[in-house]
Each structure stands twice: as C-alpha cells, then as structure tokens.
Amino acid sequence: MGIYPGGKSVRIDSPRHLTIRHARNLVAVHQRNVRLALRSSGELQDEGESSEEEIDPLPAGQQKLNSYWAPGLEAGKEHIVSVEQDINPNTTKKGSKKLHLTAEQGFFVDAPQFSLPDGSVHSTYPPAGYSDDHRILPHIVLTDPHLPWERLGSPKQGTNAELREKVRLMALGSLEEKPVRNRVPWLVVLAFDQSELRLPPEDLDKIFSATSDGVIKPVKQSSTMTVNMSIADLWKLPTSDVITPVTPDLGPESMKDSRGDFIFVQPEIFKSFFSTWDEDNNRVIPENNKADTLQYQYLAHVRKINGSGMALAGVENTAVFSIVIGNRSGPLDNQTPTTMCAHLVSIEGVEDMAFPSDSQRYVALCSLYSWNYTVLPPDTLNVPDAFEHLGRTLDVLRAPESIIKPLRDAPDKVRQRIASRLDDGYTLVKYRTQTGEPTVALYRGPFTPTYVPDLAHLTKSSNSSVDLQILDKELGIMDITYSIAWQTGRTMALGDEVFTAALNRLRTAIHGPAMKTVKLQTIKDINDISFRTKDEVLEDLPEVIQSLANIHIRRNDGNNFAPPVPGQPFFSPGGAKKRWFRPKMGRSDLPNMSFTDLDFEQRYKAAAVDVARRLAGSKSQGLLYDETNDPVSTDWMIVLSWLVDKMFLSGVPAHSLIPDPTYLGPESLRFFRIDKNWIDSMIDGALSLGNHSLVDDDRVAIKTALNLYIDSIPKGAKHKIQIPAYGFYLRSDLVTMFPDLRVEVLPDEDALRAAGEEPPAGAPLLRHDIVTDGIMMGFMDRLPGSNQFGQLVFTQPAHQQRFAVARGLDVDKIKVNIRKQYTVDQKTRETDDGRHDKLTQIITNPTGDKSKDNIFIWGSKPGQGLNDLRILRLPKYADVQLEELEKWKQTAPDGTPYFKDDTATSALFSMQLNDPVYKLTVDLKAHPENESLAALGPSSGPSATEVRTLRQLEPARMAMHPGYRQGGSGVSSQLARHDDDDDAEGAAGVTFQRHGEYVPTVKALAKNLAPHIRHIPTISAHKLPKPSEAISSFAEHKPRDRFSDPASAPRYRITVSSNIGSHWDVITLRKPNLQQDIIFAVSVEQNQSNQYMLAELDIQIKLGPAKTDDNYLMPTYAGTGAIMLTNLRFNVLPQILDDGGQRVLRLRVLPRAAKGWIDIGTVKELGFMLGLAQVNESLGDPTQVELDVWAIYCKDAENPKLGDDNTVKIPNSITTRVTVFDNPQWAQ
Template identity: 30%
Template sequence: MAPPTHRSEKPEPEEENYIADPGSKNIITFEQPGLVGGTYTIQVQQTISEDKSEDDNRKETDSTTCDPSTPPGKQQLKVLAPKFHLPADSVYSIYPEQGHEATHDTLPHIVLNNSTLPWERIGSRQAEGHRTDDYSKHAVPWMALLIFSPDELHLDDVEKAGIFAHTSLNAPPPKQSESMAVRVPLGDLVKLKEGTASVPFDDQIDLDQATTPDTNLIFPKASLFTRLFAAYDDNGEPQPGTPDISRHRFLAHVVRMNTRGTDSDKVDTPREFSVVIANRIGPLDGDEASQMIVHLVSLENVESLNPVPLPEVVPGSSSPEQPARVGLVSLYSWSYTCLPPNSLSVKQTFENLARTASMLKPIIPPHSEHLDDAAKRMLNRFEEGYTIVRSMTPTGEPTAALIRGPLTPNFIAPLERDFLSNSGADLKIFDEKLDMMDITYSSAWSLGRSLALANRAFTVSLTRVRHEILHPGTSERGGWKTTYDDLTDPSSSDWSIVLRFVLDLYHLVNVPSRYLLPGQSMLPRESLRFFFVDGNWIDALVDGALSVGYMYQGGLEGSPVEDDDVVRRALKKSINRFMFTDPTTVHHYRSAAVPRYGFFLRSSVIAAAQFPDLKVSVVEPSGGDPNLKVLLRHDIVAEETMLGFFSEAPLKGELYQMRFEVPAHQQFFSLGSVTDQDLEVVYKRQYTTTKPKVEDRSRNVPVAMVKWPRDGKGKSMSTNDNDTRERSQVFIWGSKSGLNDVRLVLVEKLAADVHATLVKEMAELGSDWYEETTATSAMMAYQLSSRSWHLQIG
C-alpha cells in the first residue's frame, strides 16, 4: 500500500502523478469536483480600451469604458449532482456483501465508481461557512453510511399514520421494504414537515435534478439520531447544539488502484474509487447472529435538525408514548448477518487451524490400551485412512467392507502401471485378519468406467481411437515422431479428447466427494487436513475408464494372455510415456505434473460470506526446479471447503512452505478488539513518503496499543512506553450505563489521538517517515483497515 496522501484544490505535481506499484493502492483524502451541485450565477462585465501607437498625432489615449449605469451581464448555471438517488452503476462493491456474514467489529463500507461523488454536494453548510486553515485536507461528504437493526427502523401503523398524515400516503399506510425504507413521492417531502417526524427538507425543494418521481426514506428513532449525530466531549458525554456531521470527513476517502496485470487492466491510467465507511459496529450482546441493515443516507440539511437532543417522544401522544422519528433520504441499502461477539476472528481461526492441523484420516475416539489383535488391526486400518461401508457379496448378501479413497494419510508405494482389469473384481483385496474385503481399488475401477460412460464425447472418441489402433494401416505407418502437447495441433482430434479426459482423472476432476472423503469425521469443521495421493487408485480409475469399448479380439501375437485388451495396454503405455517419462532422456518427453500431495481446508474463513478468494501460495526451496509447478489446483469444492493439490510431497524436498492469506481486495475495515467492557486499538506505523532516508525494517510492529475501559479514558498498553497521558473516549457503548445500543465510533477523536501518537512516535523512529500536519481521512482509512492475517505451514 502506498503512503496515504491528500488531494487539495491545487495538488502538488509529485502527489498528483504518483502511481503505486502494481497490485497496490494510493489513499487520497478527498477529491474536490470542479463545481458542487447547485445553482450558480455568472456575472460578466467588460472594459474596452485602446492604446495608440507612438507615431500617432494624438497625444491622448482614447479609452472607452462601460457605462456604470449599465448592469453587468448575468446568466444562471445549474450544476447537476445526485440528490435523492445514486446514478446507475455507481456502486462498485460493498462489504459485507448482501446476505453474507461479518464479525461484530466490522465497519461496513461501500466503494463507488465515481471518485468525486461523496463531495459533489455540500454536506455541511457550517463547515463551508467557517473554513479552517487545513480545509484543503478536510471536506465533509454529503453522504454517510449508517447501520441499524430492523427494530430500530420498524414503524407500526400508528407511527405511519402520524408521519404521513398530510401526504398522499396517509391511507392506506405505506409498506416498508425489506430494508425498512418507505418509498415517498418527491412532492410529499415538504408535507412530511407537518407530520410527527423531523425531516431535513427546505420549504422549497429543487426537484429539477430528480431522475425518478420518488425516493426512499428511513425513519430511525429521534433518540438514536441524537446519539449518532451529537457532539461529544472528551468523556464521551453528548453535548447540546447543532448536529455534528463534521466527523464524517474522516469516513470518506479516495483510492487510486494500479490495475496493471489484473482483469481491470483495460486502460493506461490507474482507476480511482471513492469509499465511504460506517462509524457504527454490530451488536455486542447475545450468542446468536443478528441481521443488520446498512443505509447510505444523505447528510444534506441534516444540520437544520437542531438543537439536539431532539424530543424523544411525539408531543401529545397517548399512552404508551409514541417515539419521535427522524426522516433521512436513503440513497442505497443492503443487509448482512452480524456474527455474535463469541465468534472466531480471522486471527483466532488461523491459530486454531494451525494448532489442529493433521493428516486426513478418521477421528479415532479414546480406547483402551488392552485390545485384541483384531481390534488393533482395525485401528491400524483407520490410521491408514480406511473406513467401513456396507457392501454386497457376489451372491447378494449384505456385508461390511473396508474402503478408502485416493487421499491417504501415508505414502503409498506405486505398483506397476500396466495392470489391466476387465471387471474390477480382481482388484479386491481380502484382509484375513479382519475377515473383510478391501474394495478400494475395485471401487476406483468401477467409478472410472461410470465416469467414462457418462461422457459421450469421450466414449465416442475412445471407440474411434480403438479402431484406428487396430486398423492394419495404422500399424504400418510406424507411429508419429513427436508427442502431443497443448501448443501443437493434434494429428488425431479423438486422441486429444481421450488424453484430456484421462488428465482430468489424474487431477481427480469430477470425482464425487464421497470417494475423496469416505467418512464425514475425516474433515470436521474448522480443520486443515493434509494427504498423499495414491497413484495406484488413480491408475485403477484410468483403467476402468479406458476399458470402455473393449471387445474380445481372440488374442493377438505378442499378447501376454489370450484374452488381453491390447488396445488398452497400448493406450496406457502411451499415456504413461507422455506423463512420466524422464524429460532428460533422448526423446525429450516431458513429465506431466500430477497431484501427489494436497490439503483439505474446511473453515468459515473461506466461506462465501468471508473470503471466497482466500489466497494460497507455495514458497519453494532454493535450488528447486524453477519450471516445476508445485501448486496445481485449489478450488472451493463445497460450502466452507477448499481442496488443493501439489505436484510434490514434502518428502521429495520440493514443497517447503505453504501460505494461506486473506486477499488484499477482500480486506475490510474494523474498529479493533471490542467487547461490552473495553476497546483495544492497535496504531499502525504510517508513512508520508515513498523515499525515506532510511527504510523501516519493522513496518509490521505497531507504533502503539491503546485500551479504553467502558467508563474511563484510554491509556497505552505498551510496557516500555513512556506515554502516560489519558486519551479522550473514542467509543460510545450505550445511551445508558449497562446498555450497548449506540456502539458509535467517535472517529474524529480517534483520528486526533492517532495523529498525535504518530507525530510523537514516528519522529523518534525516523525523522522523515511521518510529516503530516493534521489528521486526515487517508490516515484513518489505513488505520481502520483490517490486518492482513496469514497462516504459514512449514
């Protein structure tokens, strides 16, 4: 990530042209549009004068000026900007996504395609009228992201009747959408002022810029509105006065992305997005998940709803008292599921996965050490990855059998690759000690044949290849001079189809999950399991597939046995030569990379609700083959389940380290570690230069760790820190002691404390590392961004 910067009305050339490295981003405080939305008057007055040349006989210079009595020319200009709706295709992404899950400390955010959209209208008239010296680094957006629980926005019929009494929606009462919004005609917005709700609308609303005849409104309780928009002192106590929306200047910023090398690499210039972050977190109570609704609301004229605190009940309402409401325009909305506070975080999940990682095999319950030989044998079979399934004898009697799939906890020595079976029955292995049949390889053979018969293209192509091999003219040609690869056109299109199908079998493509995991206990929730790939099982799978179309040929000269499928033997010989011949031999046949080792990861961290694009990478040892592709495949094969294959096992010395990490594009914003009793926030090191005099070798070391108790001020948690100052309260838990109904981040106070800490601490670490003069939204975007956790194995 590039160092955060700000974009002023006259940006510095170096700052304006800075482009982060590919895959990185540059955070900009805000981007000022040329003109904000509204009506402007252009006034023109022109003065014309004439300068006479020196050789002119006239000594005086005639000058013609405007008559002072002539009024200057005027013309009105309207700058269109969104007001009641977002333009089409404005939203690039949201987090959490619609219907997905997130932890309680998550600060939802929305990414907009237009980098100037949050500042295209005036958000705070008060801030515009009293510009501070550092105004060029601070601009209050006209939109804010707020989160609510459904009950905080739900309206009963009595409330609806009072709010819409003087509008066209008075009868029947309007219905609320799933986001608890009400669709209101624009012509009724001013009439809402006559109802029981407080609304931030002028008597004359400019509807010229409206693109639709209505808009969405939400009606949170006035008591909640007061808590969300009141100014607070250093002790976290609300102060009366005008609603404070200036804190939202720290909750909107611009991101410039270098998309080179990605799917978005369509133009030469980097892409810019605007981001708006919420300043409220999810519930801190309960053990069950709860639904949360996110609304992007308009802040325009919200300052007119003063003074706060607003009345909490409707004056004159009968018992029970009717809560007062405030109407806000909703520009966009979605919902997500907030996980309870006792849910595992990404860090805790990775720690648990690392602690419990093991090989893929059934979970064996505790047992006595004094077991008979049969019991010991059975336990050994379980340790080898076997499980027991119901089976049938050839005579139709039900019995039990041993089975495992191609994924084993132990390395299986390879057998001869040229074995053939015509039914799979001869691949069964009888365990005399257990008096049970091992149907592992026979089931693999049957599966291969079933998959082949289900694929019409493969079956037809295999039949044609069989006829070509048996045709006398094919044998007389003496064969082809080179092997087929993906870069050359095949001499036989049928052969390429057959080879592709077989290669898919070697990579276990389309193999049902019940064969990969014969027992459910082998992969419990929140587990990481490693395995070897049994090449013999895959050979049986391939043999079953290639057996399709076999007809008795009466034996051919040179066949080992009379009833021998010589075509299948020739096919397997060619495939094995193509895939496993040493590439250093004279024929230069390449050795195909096939799965030999892998992992199963089952965790909520890779669910669609969390990080479906969890990044998996392999760090190869020095001196390894640079042309060897170690990570062959990693796919999400089921909900919360990822399957990965490697071309080499650790015992071969090729696979050195494996790393799971949250992808950069799926990182989010988080407050920190927060409970119903305290808040802990880690202050990250931050830099304002891309070329420091001395590089910081401890970038990931926090600059400070601060803890705030619920009813007190914050203090540094570092044992070697000399900073003993008390820090202003930055989080409001509830409206009363013991309640957690507000959960509001006082981001302006947090920003001031972070900036003061960075100025002090970073100056001691590096003289030119942090030279910002004031807190900015770019600084807070970096501080609130979630940490990039990763799990490294090896």
C-alpha cells in the same frame, strides 16, 4: 464472482489456474529474455516503445491503498451534453451570415441505486451468523472499486466532473490548492441492535396502510429488520411519521418502479450518525438543520492486492477491492452474545435532507446489503486463539484415534484387522452386489493417510471395474475403492457432453489413420510394390520419364524384353491388363486385416500410439501441446484439459473424496496423500467411453499421449508438468471469516542448502479452493515435512483484515496504540528495526479529566455513563493519528523520513483501524505429528517432484470364443505368378452358390429379429423341473410369529395392456395389425407378516390362431424378448413350450440373486414389457383371454439347492384376464 484486476485480466477458468498461470508466466519471462537477447545482438530492431507487459507488478504479500476511485461521471441527477457549431458560408454574396447551431442532450448514468448486482459483495466481516469481539467494526468488501463513489455522498464536495477538472488545473499549475485526498462515498455501513430497528405491530399496520399490493400485508420485517417495497410505495408512507432522503430529484421518472429494502431508523440515532461533536462530547446540530456526511469520507478506501495464495482473489494476479467500514462497535457490557444488524446504507440525498421533526418517528433509509452477526461477551475465543488451536490439531486424514484405539487394543484379530484398515484410511460402507444382495464393503477415497505404492495388478485397463475390486481375505469383505473410482470417472465423463463428443472424435482420429497405416504395412509385407502411397509416387517422379521409355524398348533379338529396373514395377508390352506383371494371390495368401490377427493387433497398437503422439503435438515445431501454445488437434486440447482437471480431482463428488464425516472434525487441519492408483482408475473409467473394438488400444494410445505430456518440460520451464500428490483440508470458522485466507507453502531453505539441493522451481500451491462454507482444500506436489515443504503459513488477507476501534475498549476507557505508518518503499521500511512497535499510546475515558475532546463517543448524553452510541468521533480520531505521526521524526539511514504527509486520509486511517494481522506458521518438521506426515511419502525418501504418469497401459479386452482368434497373417513366402490375368477368364470359374446341404436357421428366416437377438427355441414342458404342489409341507418350514396368524401367500395383480399412454388396462389393435409392445403391470399384494421366499413367478399364454373356438392371445412369439421396466433386481425369461401338443409362451420372472430366491416382503412390483408381439385380431368383438399365473417359492432357506424337493408351486389367487379390442373406439 468477478474480480477487478485493475488492468488486463489474466483470469483462467480452470481448477488448475494456479499451475497454468505459473507456466504461462514462465513462458512470458522466457520470451521476454529471448527478445532482449535478440535486441542486444542487433537481430531484432527496437521499436522505441516497449510492448512488454508488466509481470506481477505488485509483489506477493503487498498491497496498495487509495483513498478513493471516483469514476468520471457520477450517477444520480441528469447530465447535459451541449454541442455548439459555427458554420461559415462559402460565398462572397452580400447578406450571407455565419450560422451558429446549438444542441443539448440529457442522459442519466446507469449505476446501482437501490440494490446491488449479483457478485458485488466479495465478503463481509464479521461473516453472517458468526461472532467476534465487541471492539470489531463491521465492514464490507466490494468487488467493484468504483462503486462507493459512483453516486454523490456529499454534493457540497462537487461533482466528479468538477473534481476531474480541478485535478487537471492543479496538474497544469493553474490552480494553487491542496489536492483532494478524500471523497465522501454514497455507501456507508451502519450497525444496529435489532431492538433499535424493530417496528411495533401497530406501526407496521399504520405506516404501510396506503401502500400498494406490492407490499405484502400484514407487513413483516426480515431477519435484518428490513421491509421490501417499491419507491412509489415509499413515497406513499405518511410524511407525518416517516421521512426519507429518497426524492424524485435523485434519478429519472422510472426510478419509482425500482424496489429496495428499507430500514426505519429512530430520529435520535439518525441525528447521532450524521452530526458533529464538540469538545465536551455533546452533539452539535448544524445551523441549517441538515445532516453532515463529511465524517464518512474516512471510512471507505480502495485496496489493490497481490492475489497469490488466496482461494478467491487468486484467480487474478492482482485484485482491486473497495472497502467500506462501519463506525459503531458492539455492546460493551453484554453478559450474553448479542445480535447486531449491519446494513450497507445509501446516504444519497441525506445531506440535502433536513433532520426529522419532533412528530416524525422514523427515517427510511435504503439498505443495499445487510447481514446479522453476534457480539460476544468479553474474554471469549478470538482469532489468535483460533489460529493457535488449528496448529495443535494437525494430523492425517482418517478416522479419529478415539474410534481406532479400542479396536487396535482388542484381543480379537478381526477387530485388530479392522483397526489396521481404519489406520489406512478405510471405512465401511453399505454396498449392493450385482445380483442385488445388500452387504458391506471397504472403501477409501483418493486421500490416504499413508503411502500407497503402485499396485502390481493395476496395470490393465478395465471395461466394467469389477476386475478392480480386491477381496480382503482376512475379513471376507470386498474392497471396492478402485471400482468406485472407475465408476466415478465414467459417470463424470457421461455427464460432460463436450468431453464425450471430443473423446469420440479423438478415438476416430486415432483409429482411422492407425488402421490405414497397419493395413498398408500388411500389404507391403506381401509385396512392397503392390500399393504405392502418395508420398512414394512423388518420390519416384524423377524416374517416371525413364520408366515410360522402357515400355516400348526391346532387346536386339526381338524376342526378349528389357529387364526390369530394380525396385520398379516390371513392364511388358501388351494390353492394359497385361502391362503390369503382378502375382495373383490365392485365398490362403490373402492377409488377415482384423483384430483377430495377433500381428495386426501388435502393429495397430504401435501405429495408434504414433497417431496419438502426433495429435498431441502443437503447431510449434517438435513440441507437445502444453496449454501455452497452439494445439494440432482441438479435440485433444479438450480431452487433455478434462483429464488433467480430473487428476486435480475437479468435479469429483465430495462423498467420494471424504467417505466419512468423522475424518474432518470442526477446527481441524488434516494432511493426506493422493492415491495414484485411484486417479489411474478414475481416468481409465472416463476413457472407457466410445470403445467399439475387442481390444481397446485407442484408450492406451490416449493414455500414452497423456503420459508424454505429464513427463515433458515446457519450453521456458525448469520442471515437468506438476500433478498434485499431497494436500490438506482446513475446517475452521476462520475460513468463513476470511475466505481469502492466504496460504504459503515454504521450503526449509537451511536444510536444502545443507543437503545441496535446489529450491523447488514449480508452483508451491497447485490447487486452492473453498469447497464449502468453512472448509479449505489445498494441493501440493511435495511431501509435508520434507526439505521442499517445511512450513505451512496461514495469513489474514490484506483485503479481509479486521478493523477495530482500538486495542482495548470497555465501558470506562479506550486504549489506542498509534501505529507507525510509512511513506517509503518496503526496502527502506525494513531498515526500521522497531517497525512493529507502537508509536504511542492514547488512553481516554467517557467521563473525568481524560474525557475532553475525545476520539470515541460512548453515549448520547455525556457524563451519564451511557454506552448506547459507541461510535467513532471523526474527523477527530483521524486528526489525532496524523498529529502523532507528524511528531515522529525518525529517518532512514539515508536521511529519508519514514513518514511525510500533511493530510489525514481514509487510506491512512484504515491502517490505524486495522486489527493486528495474525499469521499461523505450522512447522511441519518439528511438529509432534511429523512421523504421521512422513508416512505419507515413500520409505526411500521424498523427492521435490513426483512424476505421476498413468500405469494402466495394458489394453482392455473383450471375452472371445477360444477358436475365434486366428494366428498368423496368412502370408506365403513364395508368390506364384500367372501369365494370364484377364478378368473374364478369372471370373469364369467362379460360382456363387450355397452348399447343397445348407439348411437355414429359424433366426435367419426371421426378418423381424436384429442380428444380436436370439430366436426363442421351443422346448418340451416335461423337461422343466416340477415343484411340489402341496403347500402344507412348505408351511411347516416357514418361521411363524407366535403372536399372529399364519400369513397367506402373496397375490399378484396383473394388468396386460398396449404401450399406449391413454389406456393401461386393454390391448388395442390398430389398422393394419402390426406387432406391438405389450406391458405387463405386476403389483404384489401381501400380508406384512409373511416370509415367503420367491424363486420364480410364471405367466403362461396359450398360443394359437385367431379363428378357432378357443380364444388365443397370439399365434406365436418371435419378437425381441422381454425386459424389466423398473425393478432391475429381476430378469424376465420368455420360453416357448410344447405342453402335451399345446404350444404356450411362458414368461418366467426370476430374481437376480446368487442364492436363487428373494424375500418377497421387499418386493412391491414386477412390471415388464414384451417386445414386438403379434396379437390376434378379435374379429370385431372384444376378446378376453385368461392367463395362467403361479409362483414358485423356496421351502428351506438353509438349503442352497433349489430342486424339486426344496420348492413349492402356488397358483395365483387373482384371475388374470386380457381384453383385446380390434377397434380403438371400443377403448374410449
């Protein structure tokens, strides 16, 4: 939703926009102070005009009202641009004339007319589907402050261009008139009872009979009683029945193709909405029989607010909205809730339209936005009661006490243990183990009702999250909290392509330089001069000339050469290969430069941290990147932003945050602590991507750089980076009514002064979101109930306050409290101790002595006790307000009048219609649940800010063979020098031959196998266990339903085919006959009454050549293996067996179950794929091969061992045959 800031936008599209904006404001203030100091010292020249941007121009909690914001040109009728130019000829010839040129160009201003753009509506009150008091006037808040005046609501007031020229002349003193303080909008809010807009079926058929197919027949009205149609169809409605203000003069010719929602208003109601009223409350029809729209100039205004503490408007420092208020209240005598329809109606053209005649039954008005709300009977729940109820429901986030107390009071220790876990915020969830068994587990989200210390065993990174599970030994139930957190982080990272790509690039940027540094250091440890870096070469340049001179200098005896310079290579005359005297290292002297070396690993860890720290820096000298400066690495910028967003729990699924809906009941306020261990595990899971090393030191380096960022103090700030540690959930209809409900986190200033502590310098609210309809979430970094967080205040937002007819309204009277209004600044206003008291009270009645010249119209016929209209009488109501304020002569101590104005405006009148602004202040220190809140923090006492750095800083390690690790770097202390270093001599003794006894493995000779694919060995069939062939003994162990016949064994229907989409029942061979993937589609057909426990399903294929009397499917199998397709609760294991001289391929489908079997009643299919099988050619004719299939079942489920005595083998009753076609045409 777009928010108009009234100037330069400071919107930050981040869940951390509150903390980022706070930091940037601090930096801006710091930079401004530095510039001012430099200017005062003369080091910086003053440029004359200040380029300083105003910081927070509107204080928090304040608002500025304008009666209207009219754009320069209004939309609607055509505008004409006229251009004139005089051209004088540059000649003295006679007869030359001055040329006068003119041109005109017509254009239309593009603006909404029959529908609103997306995001135009910020909020409505009452919200759609919600209820409120009958006094309340519906209103709508629009995100565009110009929208209500982009078209003309009253042409008699002149165009916007005429208005602008009038204001200019008045500013120059050329025109002596009163300023134009009001402007009629083209959008008004009209409220109706549904019965007033519902069309009878006969009218729906008759009126729309001539419309096009764009109007769906039979015509039906929407829930708000509108009918959608095009303007062309609107003009086809019979004028004898329907009149509309929409005419071709309101726009270009293409306007007829536009569509809109239209309501059909009864003529009497329409006349009442657009007429004036005399002193006797009688309706006055204008002499020209045309509508009067001037009264609506008091029902639209503009509000500029400070958005701090608001979930939606808070994305900008300031926000500007236009507000349109309705003029009709709800029913006054309803005994049951009544549904009302509110419509944002266009009145463009209404002022030029004559009132409907007696024969015309409806007026068609365009509704640009509509909603339904409910008017409650008198004396029902209202906003003040809802605020007070919220304060009484304060508690921590966990299961209700009504659920925990019976378990806590039970004598059973198991129940008491479960109650203890529920007190800690846990809940029981359904869980399926890795082997497929369904069970139950304990889970708690990141929001805890108690303090959770740093867990001692959560200091190491994980590669699978299994090591993060914790077994509750008393209950025998696994706690999967941190395992789920790890998986959540990894899943969210996998779903973000930008982050994943940046993380992999960042890992590469860390790994490359770190490896280079460690390898260089390893070599230099052997010989410091054996390798020279670029920097070292540049440092030695001053000695180059002297070193070159030493090459040809000899001693006087002519035999010995000059001694080497300390720290320099030793030179000697001779060939190029003998000039450098370097030692030749033997094989044992070569350093180990792999992660299998302990020294190398330790050096790499430190080098990776150094590289990560450098990449985490900024282009500002010596400063870390902190999102207020320019980064060294853009990949680090992306990774850092993503990780810190996740520490603010952005994007975490709702079911992971609140695992049980009972934790947050309706109309409740719940506080919680954010579990640091949960956040650590989630971040670890996200950073686990892209690891290709046995030891993931790169992940540790990234975490270390993140910790440096969290533990740093940005330049210009007085506090470290803020990470949320506590928070609250507010679930209430108030959040729906007021989405921008203002939240303030206030310290206990008296307690801070008494303790000698400074007020917290950071942002009080770190995250503030409306997570869904009716639920608000807020994060803080200070403990609720502490000195730093003593009160939580909820206030109605300035732009979402309720508007009411009066303080009291019923069928026989209206009671209006005229409020004090001020035209002085806030400081002067606060000098009036009675500023919240009413100025005066006005009481009028619909009949009797006090009904004369009323401000409210109850009914269409005065004196008859009707309340069918219930509309404001304007401008009378606004004039009465101004008269009472003008009588108020009170002044400030300096003699300044508190109020001084002579014109009733929409801004002034809106302050009168404002219902009282309600504020809920929750005193957390004095609340009865203070002990529960104190339990959220550590027992040592709260601190103003808690540095929440990551703790899982030990690298994750892959499992290695015990002998794989080699110790030491293989560096010898003494290096033997060799005088003869010629390559030819050194290579003469080198031979490259395998050992004579070397025998290549089968895998080494299999060119089709990848390096990680094992070759399938051939084993003897008699070595495999042989289950019993008898089924009678097995049936005795089966439990039997006495009301049904014994169940037959399951049958397996198996189809074998090539992996070709068009043929799923044959194996198709192509030319040439290459290896191909074979699909085994296995469906289970079974009696629903059976209780067989499947331990294994075997499919056996005889192997042999093609040119034999017997048909063989394949000569052998040396492919990549078999994988399950959909049912991952099973594995498929291929084996090649020697069964009495006949080689066979047996495909064993085994359940992934710790007990070794699975209930076949839960299995529907067991399809798998055999990779890269070489199928025998069929020699021109189709070949059919029969496969042997049997299943092995467990006899006794209570016996944990699946031996020969506890299994039974049952052959498949369905014959499985495979058809092979040598030519694809056979398969057509």
